[in-house]
Amino acid sequence: MNAINDKQTLSTRDIQALDSAHFLHPFTDFKDLAARGARVITRGEGIYVWDSEGDKMLDAMSGLWCVNVGYGRKELADAAYQQMMTLPFYNSFFQTTNVPAVKLAARLAALAPKVGERSFEHVFYSSSGSESNDSNVRMVRRYWDLLGQPRRKVIIGRMNAYHGSTMAGASLGGMTGMHAQGDLPIPNITHIEQPYFFEKGLPGETADEFGFRAARWLEEKILAVGPERVAAFIGEPVQGAGGVIIPPATYWPEIQRIVDKYGILLISDEVICAFGRVGHWFAYEKFGYKPDLVTFAKGVTSGYIPLGGVMVGNRVAEVLIEKGGEFNHGYTYSGHPVACAVALANLDLMEREQLPQRVKGELGAYFARRYAELNEHPLVGLAETCGFMAGLVLVKNKQTRERFGSDATLVGMVCRGHCFRNGLIMRAVDDRMIIAPPLVMTTSDIDEMMRLIRLALDLTHKDLKEKGLL
Missing domain, CATH: 3.40.640.10 (Type I PLP-dependent aspartate aminotransferase-like (Major domain))
Structure with missing residues (x-):
């Protein structure tokens, strides 16, 4: 691609092409990313980010465990x-x-x-x-x-x-x-x-x-x-x-x-x-x-x-x-x-804004209660929280806690894919799904996040059945 200037308007494909040509990402299979194209994040506000196609996603990972006060805080700029x-x-x-x-x-x-x-x-x-x-x-x-x-x-x-x-x-x-x-x-x-x-x-x-x-x-x-x-x-x-x-x-x-x-x-x-x-x-x-x-x-x-x-x-x-x-x-x-x-x-x-106190107090307790409800899901072996960190284990058999073994990474990525396609950023670590949401969330934000997590789990359960993994 020819040299560009900072005033040019680039399409998603243009940015992805430049990305593949010049940007080596951390913890990435470079060849695989070049084939599929990177998701281009263009802006953030509060607990949400948007990509170059206009898709809005609830960022339940706070960027990379770090955007504690949410996006768009003018005080910091x-x-x-x-x-x-x-x-x-x-x-x-x-x-x-x-x-x-x-x-x-x-x-x-x-x-x-x-x-x-x-x-x-x-x-x-x-x-x-x-x-x-x-x-x-x-x-x-x-x-x-x-x-x-x-x-x-x-x-x-x-x-x-x-x-x-x-x-x-x-x-x-x-x-x-x-x-x-x-x-x-x-x-x-x-x-x-x-x-x-x-x-x-x-x-x-x-x-x-x-x-x-x-x-x-x-x-x-x-x-x-x-x-x-x-x-x-x-x-x-x-x-x-x-x-x-x-x-x-x-x-x-x-x-x-x-x-x-x-x-x-x-x-x-x-x-x-x-x-x-x-x-x-x-x-x-x-x-x-x-x-x-x-x-x-x-x-x-x-x-x-x-x-x-x-x-x-x-x-x-x-x-x-x-x-x-x-x-x-x-x-x-x-x-x-x-x-x-x-x-x-x-x-x-x-x-x-007393953010540590809110996490330690009623808001953190509300998050813990809502997240614990995921223990009822047929795919979840254990859902647990610590403050505004949380993880759950995807299991093949809820009663025996049988794991997915060699399919663990595949199963986690299936769930992660359903999260992203439905407007939720949730991370997969083999068969564990994890979040660390911004500390500025409200109870209604937590409710929306939990709705999206449950939707992703339901879709993953259906998908895994169709693939013969359950």
């Missing part, structure tokens, strides 16, 4: 514009700083719940969750070096967890498809099983009993590696990209007991779960544990502009500051003034 006209960029190297970055760091420190020696007074900025988790690896290993324990390099993660797609982030995560490309994980990163009761629970075992057993897989791994070599454990409060895997209530307190017993650091990856998603500013408060480092991104700006970082607990920060000298790590956009200004406006908006 104004904050970006004002900061761009004042100071669009300056770096944080060479003993310089900027006002929005300082204000945001202080604001985040004030929002983070206090947990004794693991209180949070310091922030290390990045532009994404992936970069933030790379920073965690650097800080954790530097911490132990400074304490005279350089053998403590091993970081333990979980299978089916997602911590980003950089070399370190993908290694910390436990997704085998990612590890199969690029010789991952990198050295000194290992994994334990995920706390997925529906799949891993034993006959007759309660969820609480399973929670204790799943947490103790960490202790077994620490002993296998050698406690003197283990630096940290990293986990998402609720596993997001893995399918909204919600751990039993006993899991995180037992994890806390184990990391305390062996003196290792605890990293809470809250890229998805922070900023109201589970009804708290930070999810570790909900689940009752005390991390040393908290990864954040996504909801800090509601996805309006890239920003990420690490909340660094006092236990770690004091060692890095008092004993560390120069920390040879950072990014061009660490503390970007425009991103930080948008984050401040986003937090103002969330506080003014």
